[in-house]
Amino acid sequence: MVDNTKVVPLTRFLEEQPLNKDAPLVRAALLDWEDKSTDVVDVVCPGMFSPVPDKSIKYSAELMAQFIFGSAAYQIANPSEKGKLMPAQLAGMKSMLKAYRSIIALEPNARISRFDELSKDEEQGNLPQVVEPLVVANCKSPADASTGGLPPWHFQMTPQEVASFSDYGPYDKFRNGDLETYSGLFNGHKENVQFYFEDGKLARIEISLYEGQDVKAAAKAWGQTYTVLKTQYGNLELHGIQINPSDDTPSPDVIAVASGAAVQAGGKVQLAPLKQPMDKFVFASFSSSTVQGDVFYYVEVFYDPPHG
Known part of the structure; x- marks a missing residue:
């Protein structure tokens, strides 16, 4: 079980060893912690980490999750910064890029050109100047940010973005385009989770805990x-x-x-x-x-x- 004291070291572990055999279990534990935590404000702004999530991109789900963990770890380490959009988004970006560099050190074919550019910006000390206009453009107001849901899924995701988290699949598709998986995490256990969309955006999450x-x-x-x-x-x-x-x-x-x-x-x-x-x-x-x-x-x- 994860508590606040473990969030920062576990986030650092995933930055340094994102492909470790224990990494999927660590991600699942952190996501479960985040769903229950009241000590962080999890804000996911569309476009911040484009081109992920996209299931055609290798390690897309792992990288997006790392963005979330980096933002959360920053708020735990700096409680007075809880809910402050700019520093939390910057921390998430830095954490994601660290994990990305660890991945391509082992698998060079997993390169993502935009992340290479962002890594170069960070190396040159320009990442804050790059991130700030992205936050302004993609997180104009709370209504523009997907801050709720069942981690790693957030309201306003497309069906493709929901299904990009392959660690929690496979996903079944209903005739109307809604989705479900039997590997979603709720209270630390795998459960049947269903995703309902309106106008192509995630509008409701249902966790089915008994049917019989x-x-x-x-x-x-x-x-x-x-x-x-x-x-x-x-x-x-x-x-x-x-x-x-x-x-x-x-x-x-x-x-x-x-x-x-x-x-x-x-x-x-x-x-x-x-x-x-x-x-x-x-x-x-x-x-x-x-x-x-x-x-x-x-x-x-x-x-x-x-x-x-």
Whole structure:
């Protein structure tokens, strides 16, 4: 498990040894940490690290992830700089370029001409002057930056950009162009993650934590979901069940049993953080449907762009 004390050294490890056999596990652990952390503001601005993400470019996903880690590590090392766009973007760029140079030292054929140019700018001391207009052009306002999602994926990504993270594939494509993978990370575990697009841009992420016909198993998954979201976001509001008013802090087991009974009776139970994170709107749902006479139960967590 990653905590704040490990973020900087692990980021440096990936800069120096991006192709190490343990690197994929380290990336997964850092991404899981970042999804839960409230100590960094993760801002991904389209165009900053072009031409990645692009699955036709070798190590595209690793390089983009390194940009995110570099920005986060800078904010951990410099808490007063949390959320400051320019220094965080510059730190992300520097970290990505370090990893890029480590990659091409081992695989010269993985060169990316733009990254060679940026590396030259950094060598000459000109990288801040190069990055600043990129930030101005690509991060004009919070609405122009993709700051929410489930790392490494962010709202406003195209289907091609989502699928470029091959470490979390393979991806299946629905008839309407939406995507899913069974290798997305949520709370440190691989889960079925689905991606919904509007006008070709990522507009919703769904994490499917249970789908089946066992209501007890579904209720157990719901209780675990309650625990995870309460740990991440604090107090939650529940809709669809009645809890004893004298029970100020019902246990996950009580939530699970009451919710399972409500859903089995045909209802739907939902929960959401009382205080939503700034970069996304989070809610979860426990529901059922009847398919050709068989009842199926579903436990899902949804990430939407911030409301309002």
